[in-house]
Amino acid sequence: MSVLNGKKILLGISGGIAAYKTASLVRLFIKAGAHVQVIMTPASKDFITPLTLSTLSKNPVYSSFYNQDDENEKWNNHVELALWADLMIIAPATANTVSKMANGTCDNLLIAAYLSAKCPVYFAPAMDLDMYKHPSTLANFTFLKQFGNTIIPAESGELASGLSGEGRMAEPEHIVAFITDDLNSKLPLKGKKILITAGPTYEAIDPVRFIGNHSSGKMGFDIASSAANLGASVILISGPTNCTVSNPLIHVIPVVSAEEMYLACHQFYADVDAVVAAAAVADYRPKHVAQQKIKKAATNFVIELEKTKDILASLGLLKKNQFLIGFALETENEIENAKLKIQKKNLDLIVLNSLQDEGAGFGKATNKVTFIDKFFHIESMELKSKEAVAADILNKIMMHFGMQR
Incomplete structure (x- = not known):
């Protein structure tokens, strides 16, 4: 573009x-x-x-x-x-x-x-x-x-x-x-490399079924487009989504599972200046994946789950000079839960979404977010298009690097 x-x-x-x-x-x-x-x-x-x-x-x-x-x-x-x-x-x-x-x-x-x-x-x-x-x-x-x-x-x-x-x-x-x-x-993010995760992850149950979520990937893709338009070189690691990009500065790495996203993030993390973890990564996956389609038989069917690797926490442990931004989608005690996530995962900034806010959440063209930094400064934003929210997130990154749009 x-x-x-x-x-x-x-x-x-x-x-x-x-x-x-x-x-x-x-x-x-x-x-x-x-x-x-x-x-x-x-x-x-x-x-x-x-x-x-x-x-x-x-x-x-x-x-x-x-x-x-x-x-x-x-x-x-x-x-x-x-x-x-x-x-x-x-x-x-x-x-x-x-x-x-x-x-x-x-x-x-x-x-x-x-x-x-x-x-x-x-x-x-x-x-x-x-x-x-x-x-x-x-x-x-x-x-x-x-x-x-x-x-x-x-x-x-x-x-x-x-x-x-x-x-x-x-x-x-x-x-x-x-x-x-x-x-x-003259673009403000010229020379900067930003890693962005987007979309859901699908955790296989058998060859045709999976555990997933309703994330469309739009928020992450809008952040990627905004970053590239400001001159950044973008690595976009995306779960399954219908979203597309056209800017040649965006390198898309398609993944399916949380494990694939974990490996891709760690492959590129050492060389990036900032990370925006906008993906909705599954917290659990089936412990055993059936090799053939599971037939409908018993009245009750139990799937044993195990935790997936915490991508954001693992990046926080390895953080050197990277500016690390996470997302939190909460339904209760939003601010306190977001603050705990900042501390546990060594984040610099968290973008808090609440499903209590009308117009926010999965599959919508708009979002209403609250920014909380590692010093617990809170900035609540109004309901905006996801493109406008992406611009606000990029403004936070530029402020961190002492740049202006």
């Missing part, structure tokens, strides 16, 4: 011949899963039509402060456009537009939106080689970088003047790759 997936991109287009390439640029952003809103300078419409860009972006294209052809003239709010965006990209950024950006010359809608932007801004210069290397242009580049803007370096090649050299706007594919690489390098 691209880091651009779901991002709201405000694409500013100024009046240079390279504007014709922005049709491809819009398509690449859309293909990466981004939402694109285009602002054009009046001059840029001589090189590519607003209709083309509106069709590709599936949004209206703005180029003036109000809709001049509308009988009921409507102001195009540059502040709303700027605040809507997660990213602003100005491509092509002509020498004229770069100068206006650097000096705050606000004479068109694009510059007004730029001056109102609170999001990261990228600009891709496009001009002739002498203009690109002129001291005034270089000074403007320096100003913009000091403002926190990021330059996408121009490329060398044949220019509109007929000369050949540096000044061509980077190709659309290169612009997308540059922004993607830059965003990935």
Whole structure:
């Protein structure tokens, strides 16, 4: 999954011949899963039509402060456009537009939106080689970088003047790759490895029957997706579930039984920075597993059970620098039981669920949790989607590592 997936991109287009390439640029952003809103300078419409860009972006294209052809003239709010965006990209950024950006010359809608932007801004210069290397242009580049803007370096090649050299706007594919690489390098959990367990375990009775539970795995999978979207490399050890992931940073290890999950956790534990044990692991398993399907015969049937290995407690014993998070699903004395679990299993944080809370528990899209840390600080959260709860859990991990989203 691209880091651009779901991002709201405000694409500013100024009046240079390279504007014709922005049709491809819009398509690449859309293909990466981004939402694109285009602002054009009046001059840029001589090189590519607003209709083309509106069709590709599936949004209206703005180029003036109000809709001049509308009988009921409507102001195009540059502040709303700027605040809507997660990213602003100005491509092509002509020498004229770069100068206006650097000096705050606000004479068109694009510059007004730029001056109102609170999001990261990228600009891709496009001009002739002498203009690109002129001291005034270089000074403007320096100003913009000091403002926190990021330059996408121009490329060398044949220019509109007929000369050949540096000044061509980077190709659309290169612009997308540059922004993607830059965003990935700045993700807060870049370089961190997180182990996550999810789903139920099935403990075999015979070849066709098992002891299990109602866990869907959704909570663990949402935590994995949230961690990967923040740049972490994720090892997701999952019991049987219908949940899926698409992010290449998530390595899924399918298991069935508690014993298989125990072995998988211990295989990877030494190399991870954090563990989120969200799986609903069976506490007991049949002591003897029948090799053939058990036939219905006697009125009463007894299965002798034995305890499974306590995965979380075993990880707590081996803990060195790992940040260890467990889950607790309780039906009574929730807080006290969760505190005991923190102590017995050497946890840093526990995520407490109560079946007493409406909207929480197995098989639901929502969850209501209480965070309790190893110092017994308690933080009760409201009912949220499991995606939002996953984000809260990742915030706890980032706080532990001194990072911010």
